Amino acid sequence: MANVKRSPWLLHYDGSSCNGCDIEVLACMTPVYDAERLGVENTGDPMQADILLITGGINAQAEPVVKQIYDQMPRPKVVVAVGICACTGGVFKDAYNIKGGADTVVPVDIYVPGCAARPQSIIDGIIQARELFQKRSEEHDAMVKAGLTYEQYKKMKDEEEAKKVAAAKAEEDRREEENNG
Amino acid sequence: MDFSIRIIIAICFIVLAPFLGGLLEGCDRKISARMQRRIGPPILQPFYDVTKLFKKQYVVVNRSVHFLLVSYMALMVLTGAMLFGGTDLLMCFFVLSTAATFLYFAASVTNSPYTTIGAQRELIQMMTYEPAVLLTAVGFYVAIGSFRAADIVNSNYSLIVKMPGFFFAFVFIMTIKMRKAPFDLSTSHHAHQELVKGITTEMSGKNLGIFNITEWYENIFLLGVVALFILNRNPWSILAAVIVDLVVYFIEILIGNSNARMKWETMLKMTWIVTLLSAGVNLLVLMVIK
Numbered sequence: 001m002a003n004v005k006r007s008p009w010l011l012h013y014d015g016s017s018c019n020g021c022d023i024e025v026l027a028c029m030t031p032v033y034d035a036e037r038l039g040v041e042n043t044g045d046p047m048q049a050d051i052l053l054i055t056g057g058i059n060a061q062a063e064p065v066v067k068q069i070y071d072q073m074p075r076p077k078v079v080v081a082v083g084i085c086a087c088t089g090g091v092f093k094d095a096y097n098i099k100g101g102a103d104t105v106v107p108v109d110i111y112v113p114g115c116a117a118r119p120q121s122i123i124d125g126i127i128q129a130r131e132l133f134q135k136r137s138e139e140h141d142a143m144v145k146a147g148l149t150y151e152q153y154k155k156m157k158d159e160e161e162a163k164k165v166a167a168a169k170a171e172e173d174r175r176e177e178e179n180n181g
Numbered sequence: 182m183d184f185s186i187r188i189i190i191a192i193c194f195i196v197l198a199p200f201l202g203g204l205l206e207g208c209d210r211k212i213s214a215r216m217q218r219r220i221g222p223p224i225l226q227p228f229y230d231v232t233k234l235f236k237k238q239y240v241v242v243n244r245s246v247h248f249l250l251v252s253y254m255a256l257m258v259l260t261g262a263m264l265f266g267g268t269d270l271l272m273c274f275f276v277l278s279t280a281a282t283f284l285y286f287a288a289s290v291t292n293s294p295y296t297t298i299g300a301q302r303e304l305i306q307m308m309t310y311e312p313a314v315l316l317t318a319v320g321f322y323v324a325i326g327s328f329r330a331a332d333i334v335n336s337n338y339s340l341i342v343k344m345p346g347f348f349f350a351f352v353f354i355m356t357i358k359m360r361k362a363p364f365d366l367s368t369s370h371h372a373h374q375e376l377v378k379g380i381t382t383e384m385s386g387k388n389l390g391i392f393n394i395t396e397w398y399e400n401i402f403l404l405g406v407v408a409l410f411i412l413n414r415n416p417w418s419i420l421a422a423v424i425v426d427l428v429v430y431f432i433e434i435l436i437g438n439s440n441a442r443m444k445w446e447t448m449l450k451m452t453w454i455v456t457l458l459s460a461g462v463n464l465l466v467l468m469v470i471k
Contacts, residue, residue: 007232047385
C-alpha cells in the first residue's frame with residue numbers, strides 16, 4: 001500500500017476573505033513554518049491538487065467558482081475550511097450577500113477556526129487532512145480494484161451503512177423488548 | 182567500444198535513469214530549501230509524488246493527451262539510449278527536438294488558454310536553445326572528426342580543452358531545458374504566477390506522472406552530454422565527468438534560486454548572444470587552428 005499522505009498538494013482558494021487567512025496560508029509555506037517538509041506543494045492547479053483550502057465566506061459570485069474547482073479536482077480529495085468565515089460565515093454570517101461557510105457549497109471535511117487562523121493551526125489542519133487523504137486513497141484503490149465507478153461504489157457504501165443502521169436499530173428494539181418483558 | 186557493451190550501457194540508462202533523475206530532483210529540492218533556510222522535503226519526495234499521481238483518478242480534457250505524452254516519453258528514452266549507446270550525436274539532438282514537439286502537441290490539444298500560452302512559450306524556448314545544441318554537435322565534429330558519441334568518448338584527451346566555449350553555451354541553455362529560473366517561462370516546479378502551471382496545467386494524475394518521469398530522463402540525458410566534454414580514454418575521466426555533472430547541477434540550482442523569471446525577449450537575446458559569442462567564437466578558433 002503506497003503512502004500517498006506523504007505528498008499532499010494544496011490548492012488555495014480565496015472565497016470572499018479579508019486576506020487575513022490568505023496571508024496566514026502563505027505564511028505556512030515560508031521558511032519559519034515550511035509546510036513543504038511534509039511534502040506539501042502549493043500547486044494553484046485544481047487538476048493536480050489533493051487538498052482544497054478555502055478561506056472566507058461564500059458569496060453568490062464565489063459559489064459557482066468553488067463548485068467548479070471542487071469538481072475539477074480528481075478523486076481522492078479533501079476540503080479544508082480555513083478561518084471562521086469559511087467554517088460558518090463568521091461575522092459576515094447575517095450579511096445579505098453571504099451564503100455562509102464553505103460547507104454550504106461543497107462538503108467540508110476539516111474545519112480550522114480562527115480569525116485569522118494561525119499558521120500552526122493551519123498546518124495541524126493539513127496534517128489531519130492528509131490522514132483523511134490517505135484513508136480516501138485506500139478506499140479509491142479498493143474501488144478501482146473492484147472495477148466500480150464512483151457512483152456504484154458510493155451506492156454500495158450507502159447500502160452497507162443503511163444495513164448497519166438497520167441492524168443497530170433492530171438490536172436496540174430487541175433489547176427494549178427484553179427490558180419491557 | 183564493443184557493440185555489446187554499448188547495448189548494456191543503453192539498457193542501464195533506460196532502467197537506472199528515472200531513479201537517478203528522481204534522486205537528483207530530491208536533492209535539488211532539499212538543497213533549494215536549505216538555500217532558502219527551510220528544512221525542505223525528504224530526498225525521496227519526487228518518488229512519493231509520482232507514486233501518488235499514478236494512484237489518482239484519471240481525468241483528461243482530451244484523450245489524445247495520454248498518447249502524445251507517452252510518445253514524448255518514448256522519444257526521450259530513445260534519445261538518452263542513443264547517446265549512452267554511443268551513436269550519432271546529431272541524430273540524438275534531432276530525436277530530442279521531436280520529443281519536445283510531442284510535448285507541445287500534448288499541451289496544445291487541450292485548448293486551455295494557460296496550456297496554449299505555455300505551449301507557445303515552450304516553442305520559443307526550443308527556438309532559443311536549439312542553435313546552441315546544434316552548434317555543440319558541430320563543435321564535437323570539428324574537434325574530433327566524428328559525430329559518434331563512442332568516438333568522442335574514445336579520444337585521447339578531454340574535449341573541454343578544445344571547446345570551453347561550447348561547454349559554457351551548453352551549460353547556459355541547460356537552465357532553459359531544466360526549467361530553472363530565470364528561464365522557467367513555459368512551466369516551473371512552483372506555482373506559476375501568471376500561467377497557473379503553464380504547459381502542464383491540464384495534466385493530472387498519471388499524465389503528470391509520465392511528464393515528471395520524462396523530465397528525469399531528460400535531465401540525465403543533458404548531464405550525459407555534459408559528461409561527453411570530459412570523458413576520454415582514461416577510465417579516471419569517468420570520475421571527473423561525474424564530479425563536473427554534479428557541479429553543473431549545483432550551479433543550475435544556484436541560478437534557479439537566485440533569479441526572477443525573465444521575459445521571453447530577454448531570454449532569446451541573452452541566449453543567442455551567449456551562443457554566438459562563446460560557441461561561435463570557439464568554432465571559429467577551432468577551424469583556424471585545425
